[in-house]
Amino acid sequence: MNTTDGADESSWELDPEDESGAVIATVGRQLKMWREAAGFDRTKFGERMGYGANLIYKIERGSRIPRPEFLDKADEVLGAGGKIAAMKADVERARYPKKVRDLARLESEAVEIGSYDNVVVSGLLQTEEYARALFGLRRPGFSEDEVERLVTARLARQEVLRRHPAPLLTVVQEEAVLRRPIGGKMVLRGQLEHLLEVGRLRTVEIQVMPIAVEEHSGLAASFKVMRLRDGTAVGHNDVQLASRLITEPKEVQILDMRYGMIRAQALTPRESLTFIEKVLGET
Structure with missing residues (x-):
């Protein structure tokens, strides 16, 4: 399954180069030392914070990532004078798996993003409910925290997509993806409605590849092509348990050519929105 935008992202949790686990563990130890120095046990501290003692335990042992508002409140309750709140920036960076941060960095530097998705809805266009359903399907399963x-x-x-100026995002979605009820009918309906809304933005073009199309240049796998501000182009390919950044110019050129052919074979953006409306009406 597509490891960047799909449900199987186990390699993100096990990346030995991902320093986020050490950062979260360090923050948890610091919180524990501040709590103990203030004379609170976990239950009393939880009461003052408005959280359960079990959550305090998980945060202190590094198995749960504290939210910014938790750190602000802890700073206030423990009288840390801003020292705990100052850790918010480090925690925010560590909140996301390394490969997500790397992909997000490239997307933030892009002036144009082209995405062909043949298994699930493009990650940049997923609703929260759809994304949650996808990650819930992963086997072996993720924990609730993961x-x-x-x-x-x-x-x-x-x-x-809310950046100014936002990059041009073009997405080609398979018809089968639009009909697969991941998360159930209501989740799918919400996702289709979101595609219709986002697809009307001036910086987003969504195209549908109908099942009935005979000529199809994208049967190998999902992939992305991104043009960056400095004029370079990179590709991103997804396979089981891994995602690969492609920088070799000849390989990027092949992906770029292939993406152009896929777009030419798909419905136009206007036809695609009409098609999505039709699928929504049938869902």
């Missing part, structure tokens, strides 16, 4: 982390990271990547 699902929360990955959903948060998925939605954070979408900030690039």
